[in-house]
Structure formats: structure tokens, C-alpha cells
Amino acid sequence: MFFFFRKMNAVYLAAITAAFFMVACQTNPNAKKLDTGTEGTIHISVDETYQPLIDSEIKVFESLYPKAHIIPTYKPEVECFKDLLNDSARLIIVTRDFNQQERDYFKQIKITPNSLLLAWDALALVVNKANPDSALNMNQVRGIMDGTNKDRKWQLVFDNANSSTVRYIMDSINKGKPLPTNTMAAKTNPEVVDYVSKNKDAIGVIGVSWISDPNDSLSIAFTEKVSVVRLRADNGSDFVKPYQAYIGIGSYPLKRGFYFCLKEPYRGLGSGFATFLGSYEGQLIIKQFRLFPARLNVVFREANLK
Structure with a gap:
């Protein structure tokens, strides 16, 4: 009986501890829920050259994923890279890929950034x-x-x-x-x-x-x-x-070129929006703004104009 009593108390104590932990997490005002690929809020920095295009991309993305909120800041490209390096933005949309100095810096701090050519x-x-x-x-x-x-x-x-x-x-x-x-x-x-x-x-x-x-x-x-x-x-x-x-x-x-550069420690909303830009839907929007999509198969055909 004594062993049974100790065992029951151990189980009871574990249950109480788990319940207390769950309540504490739910009521802790400092607990931060991580964003996902289609949900949450994120600030991004964008080369101001692309404001009309990215405004349209965000509008379509948020209509597909109502729980996602992309807040862009349009600024010179130099400032976009500064935002990425000082953690003011996880995702930037610019006209070049990372240079070797930037890649060496990320390697030094043990971070692997991502980038992709989206269009010409x-x-x-x-x-x-x-x-x-x-x-x-x-x-x-x-x-x-x-x-x-x-x-x-x-x-x-x-x-x-x-x-x-x-x-x-x-x-x-x-x-x-x-x-x-x-x-x-x-x-x-x-x-x-x-x-x-x-x-x-x-x-x-x-x-x-x-x-x-x-x-x-x-x-x-x-x-x-x-x-x-x-x-x-x-x-x-x-x-x-x-x-x-x-x-x-x-x-x-x-x-x-037209690139996204991403520094995100988990697959969050930055990754989700970057993936959308390279998707069929995102590339069609790029096409509407006269850039040449890099992720679509485009076939040129000769036409006789009368």
C-alpha cells in the first residue's frame, strides 16, 4: 500500500506540474507565438524600385492567407541589406545576391542565409x-x-x-x-x-x-x-x-536580377512569402509588371503581324 500511495502521488504531482506549465504558457504575456509560412506578422525591407510590384504580390498573398500580414518598408537597396544584417528584417527583396563579404559574415556567425533569383x-x-x-x-x-x-x-x-x-x-x-x-x-x-x-x-x-x-x-x-x-x-x-x-x-x-535574400532561423512567414514569389501565382504577377520571370518556362514563338 505504501508503494502504491507513493506511485499515485508521483503521477498526481506530474499531472499538476504539466497543467501548471500549460496555464503559465497561456497566461504569460511575454510568451511569443512563432509565425508560420502562412500565418503571423512580419516586416520586410524592399528596394523602392519594386514598390508597385510588391504591393500587388502582398495583396494577393494576404487574400490567399488571411492570417498572414506582410508589412513592407520601401527604401534604398543599401538600407535593405543593413536591415538584414542588423536583424531589423528577416527578408529583403533587392536587385542583387549576397556578395562574398556578406556570405563570409554569415558563415562567421554560423547562419546559413537563402537567396533566389526570381526574375530579370x-x-x-x-x-x-x-x-x-x-x-x-x-x-x-x-x-x-x-x-x-x-x-x-x-x-x-x-x-x-x-x-x-x-x-x-x-x-x-x-x-x-x-x-x-x-x-x-x-x-x-x-x-x-x-x-x-x-x-x-x-x-x-x-x-x-x-x-x-x-x-x-x-x-x-x-x-x-x-x-x-x-x-x-x-x-x-x-x-x-x-x-x-x-x-x-x-x-x-x-x-x-531581381532577388529575395532571407535570413530566418525557422520556416516562418518570411519563407512562406519568399516561396510564394517563386510560385506560379507569384511569377504571373511579376510578369504583369514587365519583369521577365525566372521561375517559369517561357517559350518564344515567331508571329507574323499583318
Whole structure:
């Protein structure tokens, strides 16, 4: 009887302890429920070039998963990577992959980040409607970007001094050469378009999604406020605008990547939204904004236009 009594007390004590622990967890105001791939709230940082696109992606994602809440902050690409490194954001959406310095840092702190190319993007050059120079070769573009072009006086306009568009031009076009001294930053992409529309000598550099019309059924319309410059690649024969097909086959020269970079210690909402961006539904939205989807099988067919 004594052994039976001790055994019953042990079972009783274990049950009481478990119940107490469950109640404590439920009533503890400091207990934090982890988000999942389709539920919870998360803040993300996004290159401001992609605001129209990501706003649409979030709207569709949250309609599919009503318990998910994605709160984006749109800012220059440099600031997005700072947010990822200092844990202000688990997910960022930008125009480049991690560089070697960033990968070495994550290895040092024993974290394995994830990244994926989601699409091919392009930068568009836009000029005033009254400007006759709406077709340029790449030698002319390089001259405009580093200030050595003497054909005419251009007012070069970017969205932000720390933006991904500035980085792309400095790295890929100028090869480290400085921008002209009269280069100006208009603060936002809409302000670039607005400034160019009012100044005949201005030429703006802007992400193609900002000047595309996602409601155009033919997927070829751009904004009517400015003219989009036709460009000819160094080895190209045709002057082309940044249409999806030309971005996809590489005949449009100002082409860049569109990535997500993720640092998440568990499969949470950051992983869920990143997966959605690479899914069929997410890629179709990307297609609507004139980027060339990297995760869809796209077949080019010749067509005779009569």
C-alpha cells in the first residue's frame, strides 16, 4: 500500500506540474507565438524600385492567407541589406545576391542565409516627350552616365543617391567612374518621372516596373508622361525598348536580377512569402509588371503581324 500511495502521488504531482506549465504558457504575456509560412506578422525591407510590384504580390498573398500580414518598408537597396544584417528584417527583396563579404559574415556567425533569383529586371531611360533623342547606342549611354558625351547637355536624374539604380550604373556602365557633377536625385521614382516630364534636357534612370501599365492586356504599354528610350546593345543591330521578350533574350542591354535574400532561423512567414514569389501565382504577377520571370518556362514563338 505504501508503494502504491507513493506511485499515485508521483503521477498526481506530474499531472499538476504539466497543467501548471500549460496555464503559465497561456497566461504569460511575454510568451511569443512563432509565425508560420502562412500565418503571423512580419516586416520586410524592399528596394523602392519594386514598390508597385510588391504591393500587388502582398495583396494577393494576404487574400490567399488571411492570417498572414506582410508589412513592407520601401527604401534604398543599401538600407535593405543593413536591415538584414542588423536583424531589423528577416527578408529583403533587392536587385542583387549576397556578395562574398556578406556570405563570409554569415558563415562567421554560423547562419546559413537563402537567396533566389526570381526574375530579370531592367532599367529604363526616360526622356521628355519633346526630346527628339529617344534612341541611343551604348557608347552614347556610357558617355551620358560618366559625363563625357558632348553631343548635348543632359540633366541626369536618379531616384536616390543610395539606390540600386545608381549602384548598377556605377558598377556595370561606368566601371567605377563618377557620375556627372550635375547629376541630381529626385528622392522617389514617381518624382523622377515627374521631373523628366517637365524638363526637356532631363534623362531619368528608373526601374521598368514603375513605368509599366499592369492593366494593359498586350503587356507592352508604358506611361504616357514620358518617352522610353530605345537602346541598342554593343553587339546588337536593333534599337529596342525594355519589353519582356527583349529582357528575356538579352537584347535589351540594361538588364539586372531581381532577388529575395532571407535570413530566418525557422520556416516562418518570411519563407512562406519568399516561396510564394517563386510560385506560379507569384511569377504571373511579376510578369504583369514587365519583369521577365525566372521561375517559369517561357517559350518564344515567331508571329507574323499583318
